[in-house]
Structure formats: structure tokens, C-alpha cells
Amino acid sequence: MTETEVSAVIPVYNDRESLETAIPESLKVLEGITGSFELIVAEDGSTDGSRELVEEWEKNDPRVRLFHSDERLGRGRALNRAFEYSKGNILCYYDVDLATDMSHLPQLIEEIRKGAAVSTGSRLLPDSRIKRTTDREIASRSYNFLVRLFLGSRLHDHQCGFKGFDRQKLADLIPDVSSTHWFWDTEILVRAQKKGYQVAEFPVVWNTGDKTTVKLGDVFSMGTSILRLWWDIHVKKS
Numbered sequence: 001m002t003e004t005e006v007s008a009v010i011p012v013y014n015d016r017e018s019l020e021t022a023i024p025e026s027l028k029v030l031e032g033i034t035g036s037f038e039l040i041v042a043e044d045g046s047t048d049g050s051r052e053l054v055e056e057w058e059k060n061d062p063r064v065r066l067f068h069s070d071e072r073l074g075r076g077r078a079l080n081r082a083f084e085y086s087k088g089n090i091l092c093y094y095d096v097d098l099a100t101d102m103s104h105l106p107q108l109i110e111e112i113r114k115g116a117a118v119s120t121g122s123r124l125l126p127d128s129r130i131k132r133t134t135d136r137e138i139a140s141r142s143y144n145f146l147v148r149l150f151l152g153s154r155l156h157d158h159q160c161g162f163k164g165f166d167r168q169k170l171a172d173l174i175p176d177v178s179s180t181h182w183f184w185d186t187e188i189l190v191r192a193q194k195k196g197y198q199v200a201e202f203p204v205v206w207n208t209g210d211k212t213t214v215k216l217g218d219v220f221s222m223g224t225s226i227l228r229l230w231w232d233i234h235v236k237k238s
Contacts, residue, residue, distance in 0.1 A: 003036065003089070004036050004037065004038055004086075004087040004088045004089070005034045005036040005037060005088060005089055005090060006030065006033065006034050006036070006037040006038075006088045006089075006090045006091075006092065006109055007037070007038050007040060007083075007086035007087060007088030007090070007091050007092070008026060008030060008037065008038070008039050008040065008092050008093070008094070008105075009040045009041075009042055009079065009082045009083065009086065009091070009092070009093040010022055010023075010026065010039070010040070010041050010042065010093065010094065010095075010096050011042045011044065011075055011078050011079060011082070011093060011095075011096070012041055012042060012043045012044060012046060012050050012054075012096050013043075013044045013045065013046055013050075013072070014046045014047060014048040014050060015046070015048075015050055015096045015097075016046070016048045016049045016050045016053050018096045018097050018098075019041065019050055019053055019054065019096060020053070021098065022096050022097075022098055023039065023041070023054075023057055023064065025098060025102055026039050026102070027039060027061070027063065027064075029102045029103075029105050029106075030063075030105070032106070033105065033106050033109055034109070037063065037088065038063055038064075038065055038086065038087060038088065039063055039064050039065065040065045040066075040067055040082050040085065040086055041054045041064070041065070041066055041067065042067045042069075042078045042079065042081070042082035043066060043067065043068050043069070044069050044072060044073050044074075044075075044078045045069055045070060045071055045072040045073070051066065051068055054066040065085075067081065067082045067085050069081070073180070074180040074181035075180075075181050075182055075184055075185075076177070076179045076180040076181050076182075076183070076184030077180045077181075079093060079184060080174055080177075080184075083165075083167075083170060083174075088167065089166075089167050090109055090112045090113070090164060090165070090166065090167065091164065091165045091166075091167055091170060092105075092108055092109065092112075092119075092163065092164035092165065093161070093162075093163060094161055094162045094163075095161035095162070099161070099206055099207055099208065100121050100160065100161070100162040100204050100205070100206050101204060101205040101206070101207075103205070104121055104162065104202070104204045104205070107119075107202060108121065108162065108163070108164040109164060111164065111200035111202070112164050112165065112166050114200075115198065116164075116166070116198045116199065116200040117165070117166050117169035117170075117192055117197035117198050117199065118163065118164065118165055118166075118169070118170075118188070118189065118192045118197060118198075118199045118200070119163065119164040119165075119199070119200040119201075119202070120155070120157070120160060120162065120163045120164075120189065120199065120200070120201050120202075121157070121160045121162035121163070121201075121202065121203075121204035121206070122155070122156050122157040122160060122201045122202060122203055122204060123140070123157050123160055123204065123206045124140070124141065124144060124156040124157040125156055125157070125201070125202070125203040126203070127203040128157075128203040128204055128205075128206065129203075129204075129205045129206070130205075130206045130207070131206070131207045131208060132206075132207075132208040133208070136208065140157075140159070143158075143159070143222065143223075144156060144157055144158055144159075146223070146226055147186055147190070147226060150226050150227070150230045151186075151190045151226065151229060151230060151233070152190075152193075153189065153190050153193060154193065155189055155193075155199065155201050156201065157201070158185060158186040158189050158190075159182070159185050159186060160185075160204070160206070161185065162204065163185065163188075163189075169192070169197055170188075172195070173188060173191050173192055173195070173197075174188075176191055177191060178228075178232075179225060181221070182221070182222055183221070183222045183225040183229075186222070186225070186226075186229075187225070187229055190229060190233075194233065
């Protein structure tokens with residue numbers, strides 16, 4: 001049986017329209033990176049026909065795999081389960097709206113091939129090129145400043161939905177990650193650094209998607225999650 005080199009995961013919740021672009025574009029880019037890959041759509045309790053669309057792709061292309069959940073898992077739990085379900089030695093995920101330009105996917109994978117435990121796109125490095133509203137830019141920079149201040153991270157952008165992992169290193173990290181939703185992205189990066197793993201951060205071209213599922217309550221939740229993780233790292237584990 002041929003070993004799978006790369007498993008790419010797209011987390012999805014009611015994103016049928018975006019999937020119509022994301023699936024064929026993903027297959028095209030992945031074909032240029034490796035001859036051994038799978039594309040997993042982690043469909044999280046959708047009601048808009050996302051599941052049925054992926055099932056059609058799955059029937060016609062064995063490289064496409066559906067990972068369906070009847071219940072709403074949240075971003076973090078959906079990713080955890082999809083990665084467990086995957087076969088690849090290199091794992092990655094990106095947002096279904098392809099907000100991060102897919103021209104960066106080869107670098108995301110190559111950083112892991114070169115020995116990094118985690119690779120991540122950054123919207124906040126000097127060479128990054130992004131397009132989003134001023135209020136979202138301020139909120140993002142403020143959030144990432146707090147992560148660096150309280151959690152000691154050396155990275156610039158913790159929430160960019162464009163990350164790659166060495167499978168074994170990720171398996172070592174996940175048992176300590178308690179976040180089940182949006183804060184998962186930040187927690188995985190912080191914990192990787194705390195373990196001394198190499199994290200490769202690189203600038204990307206990024207455009208705000210037409211649709212965002214981050215709500216105001218999620219923003220407040222991530223703020224309190226920073227404090228919870230600080231307590232867990234500095235007090236609870238001492």
C-alpha cells in the first residue's frame with residue numbers, strides 16, 4: 001500500500017458555495033506538490049448541502065474524503081478528529097474560503113519536509129500582504145500582542161487558518177490542547193513553542209473572505225482563553 005505523504009483538511013460548516021471552488025483548487029495545487037495526498041473535508045453538522053456535495057466528489061475521486069459529524073463539534077474538535085482520521089505523514093489545514101492564497105501551500109508543506117514541527121502563515125509579518133477592514137486589523141494586532149505578552153509566544157500571527165504539522169509532533173501536542181473551537185489555532189502554536197518544537201512562520205497574501213463564522217462571543221471567549229492558558233501553563237502545571 002502506498003504511503004500517503006500529505007493530508008490536507010478543510011474544516012467546513014455550511015460552506016457549500018465555497019467548497020465548489022475550494023475542492024477543485026485544492027486538488028490542482030496538491031497535485032503540484034506531491035503524488036501522494038488526500039483531501040479531507042471535515043464537515044461539521046452542515047445543513048446547506050455541504051455534505052452531499054462532498055459525497056459526490058468522494059464517489060468520483062478517491063483522493064477526496066468526507067469526515068462528517070451530525071453534531072456541531074466546533075473548529076478545534078473537528079480538526080482533532082479529522083487529523084486522527086487522516087493517513088498522511090504531513091498534515092495541514094486551511095480555511096474553506098481560501099483567504100490565504102493557495103500559492104503558499106507548497107511552502108507550508110516544504111517547511112515540514114525540512115524539519116519544522118509546525119508551519120504557519122502570517123498576516124502580520126512585514127512582507128505579508130493583506131486586505132481587510134481597519135477594525136479587524138486593529139482587533140487582530142491587539143489580540144496577537146496579548147498572546148505574546150501573556151503567553152510568551154515569539155510568533156506574530158496565531159489565528160491565520162493556514163497551518164501544517166509533522167504528524168508525530170502534532171499527536172504529541174493534541175492531548176494537552178483543551179480548546180475546542182477558535183482558540184485551538186493559538187493554543188497549538190503556544191504549546192508547540194513551550195515544548196521547544198520548531199515553528200516556521202512565513203508571510204502570506206491574504207484577503208478577508210466574504211463570509212466569516214467568528215462571532216463577537218468568540219472574540220470574548222478567545223480573550224478569556226488567553227488567561228486560562230496562562231493559568232494552565234504558569235500556575236496549574238507548576
